[in-house]
Amino acid sequence: MNEQISIDYAGMLPPFERRWAWTEIDRDAIRANLKNMRKLLGPDVIILTVVKADAYGHGAVEVAKAALGAGSKYIGVANVTEGMQLRRAGIKAPIIILSEPPATCVDAILSYDLVPTICTVEFALALGEAASAAGVIAPFHLKVDTGMNRIGVHYTDAGDFLRTVSFHEGLELQGTFTHFATADTADSYAFKTQMDRFEHALETIRYMGMEPGIVHAANSAAAIRYKSSHFDMVRLGIATYGLHPSNLTRDLVQLEPAMSIHARICALKQVGLGEGVSYGYTYRSPGGVEIATIPLGYGDGLSRLLSNKMDVLVEGHRYPQVGTICMDMCMFEVRNRKDISSLRNAQLSAERKPVEYGDKVTIVGKSGNQEISMDDLANRIGTINYDMACMFGRRLERYYVN
Numbered sequence: 001m002n003e004q005i006s007i008d009y010a011g012m013l014p015p016f017e018r019r020w021a022w023t024e025i026d027r028d029a030i031r032a033n034l035k036n037m038r039k040l041l042g043p044d045v046i047i048l049t050v051v052k053a054d055a056y057g058h059g060a061v062e063v064a065k066a067a068l069g070a071g072s073k074y075i076g077v078a079n080v081t082e083g084m085q086l087r088r089a090g091i092k093a094p095i096i097i098l099s100e101p102p103a104t105c106v107d108a109i110l111s112y113d114l115v116p117t118i119c120t121v122e123f124a125l126a127l128g129e130a131a132s133a134a135g136v137i138a139p140f141h142l143k144v145d146t147g148m149n150r151i152g153v154h155y156t157d158a159g160d161f162l163r164t165v166s167f168h169e170g171l172e173l174q175g176t177f178t179h180f181a182t183a184d185t186a187d188s189y190a191f192k193t194q195m196d197r198f199e200h201a202l203e204t205i206r207y208m209g210m211e212p213g214i215v216h217a218a219n220s221a222a223a224i225r226y227k228s229s230h231f232d233m234v235r236l237g238i239a240t241y242g243l244h245p246s247n248l249t250r251d252l253v254q255l256e257p258a259m260s261i262h263a264r265i266c267a268l269k270q271v272g273l274g275e276g277v278s279y280g281y282t283y284r285s286p287g288g289v290e291i292a293t294i295p296l297g298y299g300d301g302l303s304r305l306l307s308n309k310m311d312v313l314v315e316g317h318r319y320p321q322v323g324t325i326c327m328d329m330c331m332f333e334v335r336n337r338k339d340i341s342s343l344r345n346a347q348l349s350a351e352r353k354p355v356e357y358g359d360k361v362t363i364v365g366k367s368g369n370q371e372i373s374m375d376d377l378a379n380r381i382g383t384i385n386y387d388m389a390c391m392f393g394r395r396l397e398r399y400y401v402n
């Protein structure tokens with residue numbers, strides 16, 4: 001009985017009273033980003049919102065709802081599990097799985113009303129047979145490999161492939177697409193080559209008397225940089241989240257980051273000169289400092305590679321993260337005014353109030369007139385904002401604002 005009560009009580013506690021580390025997702029930013037992307041597109045171009053990997057860490061269900069409410073018509077996911085999750089949450093829009101799932105998924109695809117990508121005859125036949133057995137016609141999108149050299153039917157084989165699979169009465173081609181390898185780089189020749197190959201595949205399909213359906217190619221970078229790549233639909237991932245696919249798009253569209261990462265100081269202590277902090281003592285106190293701890297670590301997506309290489313913000317001021325980032329915690333160095341013998345601390349104390357237990361700390365986002373972006377963190381460890389955002393999506397509790 002007691003156990004039951006305590007479990008219920010824990011369930012009623014708001015998450016941020018259980019844990020002082022969280023993600024804030026600004027749905028207004030997502031809507032504004034879609035609106036700004038919309039301005040770059042012709043009026044008839046459909047927006048598919050890519051919510052794979054739990055919407056790049058932003059929460060697939062909430063993002064799908066916000067995007068569909070802001071004019072997006074299609075949802076894109078990476079696999080069957082992600083599609084099922086959206087259907088169970090009541091998302092009614094068409095959901096396209098952007099790669100070919102294993103043939104063992106065909107019944108789940110049909111019962112969850114998901115639209116798969118097709119790249120192989122084997123999968124196409126398995127899907128067609130399952131559809132016929134269920135008395136339905138299964139829509140699919142054909143993936144054409146024009147140079148990403150990852151998945152898809154080679155662009156020179158697209159026509160023949162379609163003729164083979166469209167014999168099946170259980171299958172219906174809903175769209176034809178490709179994916180760019182270099183739309184976010186300065187290599188416009190490689191981009192142009194992929195465009196030419198895609199056009200060639202489309203021409204062949206039409207020449208053979210078939211209709212390619214909804215034609216789509218552009219990811220965020222291509223949608224922003226190349227109008228010629230818009231065709232009937234664009235597939236927007238990263239731009240939806242307010243992050244730029246690369247520096248080449250920064251001046252071309254205004255985007256507002258939807259995700260910010262925060263925590264509260266759960267410990268604050270003076271650590272004397274020469275004392276080490278955290279595993280391996282990669283940092284030692286220079287004296288006259290306090291060490292603040294926040295309950296957020298690499299298990300929450302704050303890569304251990306960032307140890308001693310990043311700052312955090314408290315009330316518009318920057319503090320260096322120090323010591324090895326732990327799985328569930330990390331530390332930063334504070335110079336509070338308590339030690340008034342130090343001239344530097346006396347100067348600091350005139351500028352700001354001391355940092356205290358319980359203060360809100362911003363790891364990614366704005367604080368006062370300071371800002372730390374997802375790109376700032378990504379650049380420090382040689383990765384990209386996509387990767388950082390996905391990592392922060394793993395364990396942190398999310399709050400939706402606006």
Ligand SMILES: *Cc1c(COP(=O)(O)O)cnc(C)c1O
Pocket residue numbers: 050052098179218219220221235236237238239245
């Ligand atoms: C992830 C993905 C996208 C979205 O790419 P962004 O760069 O995030 O816009 C589009 N198409 C396919 C096939 C994808 O896998």
